Amino acid sequence: MLSKNFDIVVYGSTSGAVAAAIQSAKLGRKVALVSPQEHIGGIQIEGLGATDIDNQAEFQNSTTVGGLALELHRRISKHYHRLLRLEDVVMTRTKDPEVWRFEARVAEKVIGEWLDEFSNIELIKGALASKKAVIKEGSKVLGIKLTNDQIVSGQMFIEASYEGDFLAAAGISTTYGRESSSTYGESLAGVRENTTYTQITASIDPYNIPGAPSSGLIHGISSEPFGTPGDGDKHLAAYSYRVPLTDVPSNRMPIYKPNGFNPAHYELHRRYVKSGGKLYTPNKRLPGGKTDLIGSEAPLATDLLGMNDGWATGSLEERQRILDETALFTKGLLYFFISDESLPEEFRAEWSRFGYCLDEFEDNNHFPRSLYIRDARRMISSYIITQHTASLHNGEEPVSDPVTIAYWPTDTHCVRRILREGKVHNEGFIFKDGFRWRPFGVSYRALVPKREEAGNVCTATTPSCSHVGFGAVRLEHQFYGLGQACANACDIALREGISLQDVPYEKLEKRLLEQGMILDVRKVGAPEFPPE
Structure with missing residues (x-):
């Protein structure tokens, strides 16, 4: 197929892709938005409606929401007839988490209409044809080959997938998994000595035949050894489906028994309850009387520990297998919650009040089409965001080239469910944990690769970070800012005929401030900690 040539090529289906394409179009550029997914908007259109904005007791991070991220929320609030409320919240710096929440169907509608406003954005559906699908001449990327045989050429390229597929195919340095604590001197890195958040405290016999190790471990427990605290590995933070459920009868499809349901896969949950463990029940917190299942509401919730290993570098076929397996397990878990007689009757009755939303994901039997990809590849550049970047005490000096503010604790979900000293153990969660953290400016240098690897590529969603550092960056509204x-940056580089590494920060800063971005970390507030 003939090549199409663009000023800026954005690769991805995420929030960062939406922002990169729209801003490029606003600057008058001819833009290709190459979406490997059929639906565009990332996890915001796949169920994450309870955003991580102003939802924690000890801090208010809405003070960092500006630019296109704020415009998105204005458009969503207009749909809900609450725009005046949002504007008052922004103006008075009021903490009001509900005004930032939305339904997946509404986010997709708003984003679709927003993209349609720009005739200079060409939407191209297609994924990279292979892991070597990037056409390159020296350190300059020329184009990409897609699975439909189309070649998309451009002057500048923006990686905006969750997985970093474009970076890897372009030969740009990436990593995935957990570094060791010694790699960057991070106390939170690697295998966790103490995982307190959503930990299993009930005593559970882990074997298929109780008391018989030779019978093997029940489903959901890995036989991998615990390992040495601080050691690195290639495990990923758990993914989950952000499933909207509702108890509104007119919009409710009852939870059903999925094809392939295997009741043995939930034996761990049965034994957990029998041992005194508490499962969680749905919490409505979205417009339309809907839930937003996070995945980590309890030690045994919808987080899929270990089931996403292989996603970061997997082929399209391998990722589809993971989607199929995790969707079946999650649907089966919800059916288990309403039907298994080992569970308390009142618990089953509460879950039975809820069902899938008839007005969501109509092309996928009302179940999300994608996982929440919390963790995949990350670029490794000359500057790396680490735990120290987010540290309140003895941290790095604030960066001189911020392009958005990351205002969130270092946050990674558990990576494994294993045996530790004979007990079932969730390992890997990092969230607060007594760590004195701070908001910080995300350096422009974290968005551009090493000079020798590419001069016309940057990333909106896979910045140069350690595993711990990325946990503070990976929020959707922050991806909008990136x-x-x-x-x-791409527009400035094109105008001046320079590489992205040479973009003058003062020019980039001036533009971002004019566009309503928040860049001064001194003005956004700080988390409150108890006295030391």
């Missing part, structure tokens, strides 16, 4: 920054 996408907006990438678009402006």
Whole structure:
């Protein structure tokens, strides 16, 4: 198929891709938005409606929401007839988490209409044809080959997938998994000595035949050894489906028994309850009377520990297998919650009040089409965001080239469910844990690769971070800020005929401030900690 040539090529289906494409179009550029997914908007259109904005007791991070991220929320609030409320919240710096929440169907509608406003954005559906699908001449990327045989050429390229597939195919340095604590001197890195958040405290016999290790472990427990605290590995933070459920009868499809349901896969949950463990029940917190299942509401919730290993570098076929397996397990878990007689009757009755939302994901039997990809590849550049970047005490000096503010604790979900000293153990969660953290400016240098690897590529969603550092960056509204920054940097580089590494920060900063971005970390507030 003939090549199409663009000023800026954005690869991805995420929030960062949306922001990068829209900002590029606003600057008058001819833009290709190459979406490997049929639906565009990332996890915001797949169920994450309870955003990580102002939802924690000890801090208010809505003070960092500006630029296109704020415009998105204005458009969503207009749909819900609450725009005046949002504007008052922004103006008075009021903490109001509900005004930032939305339904997946509404986010997809708003984003679709927003993209349609720009005739200079060409939407191209297609994934990279292979792991070597990037056409390159020296350190300059020329184009990409897609699975439909189309070649998309451009002057500048923005990686905006969750997985970093474009970076890897372009030969740009990436990593995935957990570094050791010695790699960057991070106390939170690697295998966790103490995982307290959502830990299993009930005593559970882990073997298929109780008391018989030779019978093997029940489903969901890995036979991998615990390992040495601080050691690195290639495990990923658990993914989950952010499933909207509702108890509104007119919009409810009852939870059903999925084809392939295997009741043995939930034996761990049966034994957990029998041992005194508590499962959780749905919590409505979205417009339309809907839930937003996070995945980590309890030690045994919908987080899929270990089931996403292989996603980061997997082929399209391997990722589809993971999607199929995790969707079946999650649907089966919900059916188990309403039907298994080992569970308390009142618990089953509460879950039975809820069902899938008839007005969501109509092309996928009302179940999300994608997992929440919390953790995959990350670029490794000359500057790396680490635990120290987010540290309140003895941390790095604030960066001189911020392009958005990361205002969130270092946050990674558990990576494994294993045996530790004979007990079932969830390992790997990092969230607060007594760590004195701070908001920080995300450096422009974290968005551009090493000079010798590519001069016309930057990333909105896979910045140069350690595993711990990425946990503070990976929020959707922060990806909007990074996408907006990438678009402006590409435009400046094109106008001046320079590489992205040479974009003058003062010019980028001026633009971002004019576009309503928040860049001064001194003005956004700070988390409150108890006295030391």
